[in-house]
Amino acid sequence: TSTYDYVIVGGGATGLSLAVRLSEDPTKTIVVLEAGNSGIGNPNITNLRLNANNFGTANDWQFVTIPQVDVGNRIQAQVQGKVLGGGSAINSGMYLRGNKQEYDALESLGATGWNWDSMFAAVKKSEHFHPPTQAEVDTFNMTWEPAFHGFDGPISIAIQAVNVSHFFPDFAVPTLKNLGHEMNIDPNGGFHNGPYLGFSDYTTGLKHPLICCVRILSPGHQSHESPLTASGVEYISFNETGIPETRTINAKNVILSGSTLNTPKVLELSGIGDPAILNGLDIDVVVDLPGVGANLCNQPITTASYLIKNGTVNAGNAIRSAIIDFQPFSGYLSGEDLERSNQLLETKPDLLSEAQFNIMKAQINAGVPQMEFAWNIAADANNVSTLTFDRLILVKPLSRGTVHINSTDPLVPPVIDPKYLSAPHDKFAFAKGVQFTRTIVDTEPLKSIIVGPVVPDATVQTDEDFVNYVNTISVSEHHFVGTSAMTPRSEGGVVDPSLVVYGTSNVRVADLSVIASLPGIHTVSLAYMVAERAAEIIKEQDT
Ligand SMILES: Cc1cc2nc3c(=O)[nH]c(=O)nc-3n(C[C@H](O)[C@H](O)[C@H](O)COP(=O)(O)OP(=O)(O)OC[C@H]3O[C@@H](n4cnc5c(N)ncnc54)[C@H](O)[C@@H]3O)c2cc1C
Structure with a gap:
């Protein structure tokens, strides 16, 4: 042999x-x-x-x-x-890269040589970026920074372009601007705060x-x-x-x-x-x-949707998550909420190492994005359009869990216990993120075309209601x-x-x-x- x-x-x-x-x-x-x-x-x-x-x-x-x-x-x-x-x-x-500090943190935690510089060089080696055509640039206001991309690797990357509804340039982008969320011209170079058009990989x-x-x-x-x-x-x-x-x-x-x-x-x-x-x-x-x-670490995810006034937008055949907006806590928590966040961050969650906890708190203070708001729009058979935040994700949870065998039979699945939302700060920050979508739809020019909430419905109003919502509805992402x-x-x-x-x-x-x-x-x-x-x-x- x-x-x-x-x-x-x-x-x-x-x-x-x-x-x-x-x-x-x-x-x-x-x-x-x-x-x-x-x-x-x-x-x-x-x-x-x-x-x-x-x-x-x-x-x-x-x-x-x-x-x-x-x-x-x-x-x-x-x-x-x-x-x-x-x-x-x-x-x-969907293809995304995080902020420089998040990769440098791996080296601080003991992974010598694993930092933004080495991992950025590595990921560019893997990438074959396909820049958009001039027509796509003109139609969708696409922007990108050539220095952030590789062009000779095996993994094809492109900016999603097909069938993006006029809703995004006409309503989403100006609303985000009014909330102080400026577009990010290319999130692939070590800073992905703010809204951007989705990048995709094709493997x-x-x-x-x-x-x-x-x-x-x-x-x-x-x-x-x-x-x-x-x-x-x-x-x-x-x-x-x-x-x-x-x-x-x-x-x-x-x-x-x-x-x-x-x-x-x-x-x-x-x-x-x-x-x-x-x-x-x-x-x-x-x-x-x-x-x-x-x-074991993974992200909690949920959705929220809002009905759009009939005849105000043409949803067309828009793709999923056409705009993704990554925000630090200061991008969606009020002053009072930030105080509550700081109080909750005084206690280290069980199972999270002291070293990770300190690094994550430093990242929070440095404005590293913590919550993803992905925007999508779709129309049903009667042409009734709905704005759905189809991915509301707490992207850097503090909760940690375990995965172990409980049998010597290799065909028996492992016991998976991610302990979702077990860290009190996770539940607070995640529920607040879902609640923030109410602020988004209450901001012009979006406000003038929104009829009202679909899911969670209008009975969900208070902080406690939103916590209950994530307790009963949220599921897990696939990012272990x-x-x-x-x-x-x-x-x-x-x-x-x-x-x-x-x-x-x-x-x-x-x-x-x-x-x-x-x-x-x-x-x-x-x-x-x-x-x-x-x-x-x-x-x-x-x-
Ligand atoms: C449904 C879904 C949607 C996702 N969406 C996105 C997205 O849009 N964008 C994004 O960036 N990421 C996304 N992810 C996450 C991303 O795909 C994963 O993080 C990534 O694939 C993990 O890579 P990996 O090599 O660690 O494991 P995997 O890619 O999961 O590969 C592990 C492989 O090992 C095989 N294997 C396991 N055990 C054995 C064994 N004992 N013997 C032989 N073979 C074995 C498995 O069958 C599998 O093929 C998604 C993941 C899922 C599941």
Whole structure:
């Protein structure tokens, strides 16, 4: 049996991008194990507008959380890509980058070399920006800064242009201006405050067999003093009749790219993790690493919609989230609310590290965006138009949760407990964000064409009503990070700045689980950053 140079577990956004870069060296042999199907020829994957058709299908892991105590004990569905391309194959294609401070924070938390400069260079390497045509520029007032973009990478990026309703230039932009929210000419260069036209990426799945990696193999590893050296991985392969067969792959390097929710499972099944979890399942502790599966972070999301006066706008066939407005707390909280925010920020939420808490508070004070307001307009069959803030997202929550196995059966899903809105400040700031949409529609020129609220309806008025609204309606975004954090081992870290799992010599993690603190964005650009940086590091170290 042959020994590959690299086995990459997970052919998702990070894993595939990394495989492409590593395969640039023709002397290296690489195998990618992907648990899901191929997306080849599937229009639900190639057409961004149909992405939701994948939810609940074989292309989705169909995870659910345990009951979420702070949002009415609701169990929430957690869509996650289980198809070549992973999340990037079934996502909505929105493409965003955060503020410089948010990447520099990763280095402050212990990820030496992972800062805005290195990650900006990495993401430009991954990018093939397609500038808009002159006609699109003229029609939609598009702006962009060439220095913020890469033009030779594999990931195509463009500004969304098709069928944008006149509502946006005529009503949305002037209203935002009257609220003091000035347009951002290009949010991709390390400052994404303010409204801008949506950027998109266009990635699609590829072809592959059905394979699910179970655990890392480390034959003969006896001593807990010396680092574990993996010889490859064990995986289950389903044959044509659906019968599972256990097989192995030998490799000099193991790279886990199964995503924030899946990678802890492979580590824990391999005996790498929190002894309290492993002992309970009679799994031998090979590496004592309590940070595996901890520090789980994701964003809460909800919507609000308003009826538009008949005949005042032509909704046309506008695309989703045509304008996205990212605001710091000072952009939507009143003076009194800011005082309340400061009071709530005096107490560190459970499970959030002191280091992260301090950094996040500094970012809040520096005006880093905390809330996303995405604007969309649509008309029904009777041409009744509705303005929907289709993504109201608290983009940098303080709440932290966990994901762990509770079975040694590799086919049993992990226990996912993100503890949504468990930090009191999260609930306050999120509910206030939803409430702020009432201020937006009460501002001219929008005010003159709004009939009134649809969802939440007009009975929802007080602070308490809005808190109840988010408790009962909000769901979770798909932007998980943090469960194999790149922080010092003594602070709950799982990987070092070279992405090597502590206590091992040749096991790396390269997916979004390594990002200790979430930039306030949609996360696929981060996956490309991690992949490009990982490729640079691995190529340099493995010469
Ligand atoms: C529905 C949805 C919509 C989204 N919308 C956007 C958006 O519009 N814009 C944006 O920026 N981001 C979006 N995201 C987020 C973005 O797609 C993810 O952050 C990104 O894909 C994460 O990359 P990853 O490499 O960490 O994991 P993934 O891309 O999820 O890849 C992990 C891969 O590993 C495979 N895998 C897992 N475990 C195993 C195993 N044991 N053996 C073999 N294979 C395994 C999985 O099947 C999967 O293909 C969205 C995500 C989802 C799910």
